[in-house]
Structures are given as structure tokens and as C-alpha cells.
Amino acid sequence: MIAQTANSTANEFPQINPDVCIVNYDTNPGKLGLHQDKDESESILTKGLPFISISIGDTAEFLFGNTRDKDQATKINLKSGDVLILGGESRLLFHGVSHVKTNTAPSWLKEETGIRPGRLNLTFRQY
Ligand SMILES: O=C(O)CCC(=O)C(=O)O
Ligand SMILES: [Fe+2]
Incomplete structure (x- = not known):
């Protein structure tokens, strides 16, 4: 199942203690x-410990699947505030972003933070 509530997802994966947060800002x-x-590390991957991706700002079209073939991949929108967790059997899925959708950030976020056009992505990882 792809979309789950935070509670049910959190209970399915082993916990991580992230030691790295990678910050990317993507524009269209x-x-x-x-x-x-x-x-x-091998042990993190073998245990299927997840990494966590948090999206803020413009929406990204996110692809994932079992191969590198983008035509076979499943597409979902990662919107501002969405949290993606890839762990367990999904840990080594192929994944990527096909594009960031211009001017899709919530208007309240733009007004209250002055965030620039684009998508702020934070990934938390344990190495
Ligand atoms: O943009 C995302 O949500 C995921 C980013 C990603 O796959 C990566 O940094 O390796
Ligand atoms: Fe990735």
C-alpha cells in the first residue's frame, strides 16, 4: 500500500536514528x-531501514518502480507537507522526480514564509 496514515506507516518500519539530512532546492x-x-551501509540496507523524504513548496511528480524504466513506473504527486518513507521491501525501489510543478505551493506558505518558487526537499538518512 502506498498512501497510509503516518501512524500505521511508522509502526511498520524499524526506527532510524538519522545522522544526515540532505537538503535540496529544486526549481522546474x-x-x-x-x-x-x-x-x-550494508547493514542499514539489509535491515531495510528507511529513509525519509519531506517535501515543502511546489509539488513534485515522483516516480517509483522495480526497474529503471520510467514508462513502467508508478507516478504520484508529492505535495507540500507530504512525507515519503521508503523502507522494508520498498527500500531499494527505483525512484526519481519527473518534474516540479510550477506555482503549486500552497498560497499560505508563500505568503507567510516568502518561500521562493520551487521545491524544498529534506531527506533524513542513517548511514
Ligand atoms: O525528491 C525526493 O523526494 C527524493 C529525493 C531522492 O530520491 C534522493 O535524494 O535520493
Ligand atoms: Fe533517492
């Missing part, structure tokens, strides 16, 4: 080709 097109995240 913000393309990130399909890849697997395998830089973490």
Missing part, C-alpha cells in the same frame, strides 16, 4: 532520474 524542471539509494 527539477528532474531526478530513476535511481536506487544505496550509499548507506
